[in-house]
Amino acid sequence: MQRAVRVGLRPTLRWFRAAPPALAADxxxxxxxxxxxxxxxxxxxxxxxxxxxxxxxxxxxxxxxxxxxxxxxxxxxxVRRAQEGLLGVLQVGHCAVLLEVNCETDFVARNAVFQQLVRDATMGAMGHCRGTAPPPPPPAQSAS
Structure with a gap:
């Protein structure tokens, strides 16, 4: 007499667990x-x-x-080297300042705000070297 052997036929139960309710952001x-x-x-x-x-x-x-x-x-x-930028050069009497300001793209170097930054930094360095404070920036114009 032969017996039937069930191999791997186990009743499969699946347990589903819901995640905790997430805080629904208003x-x-x-x-x-x-x-x-x-x-x-x-x-x-x-x-x-x-x-x-x-x-x-x-x-x-x-x-x-x-x-x-x-x-x-x-x-x-x-660690990445900025390959673009501007040089600020200023000579007053016997004092001279050479300032390099680097940036990553030529678009930034051509920007008027970046160019003004280089001018202001060069003037500030010259004022520091000569022992005088740089001239204050002009007051901002308010639109009325």
């Missing part, structure tokens, strides 16, 4: 945080989850994370 709070920070929705949503839905705390949390990530990014870029 849509208005999410939109407010997104508008105030300009960061992507996913980062804003993560910040709201971490801070229990408090928008003020979420903004602080996001700014702290941005500083952390910014420093990490700056450390990575520190």
């Amino acid at each position: 849509k208005e709070a999410l939109l407010k945080l997104r508008k105030s920070t300009g960061l992507p929705f996913t980062k804003c949503q993560e910040a709201l989850r971490q801070c229990g839905g408090d928008v003020g705390q979420a903004e602080l949390w996001l700014s702290a994370r941005a500083r952390e990530e910014g420093w990490r990014r700056a450390e990575r870029l520190r």
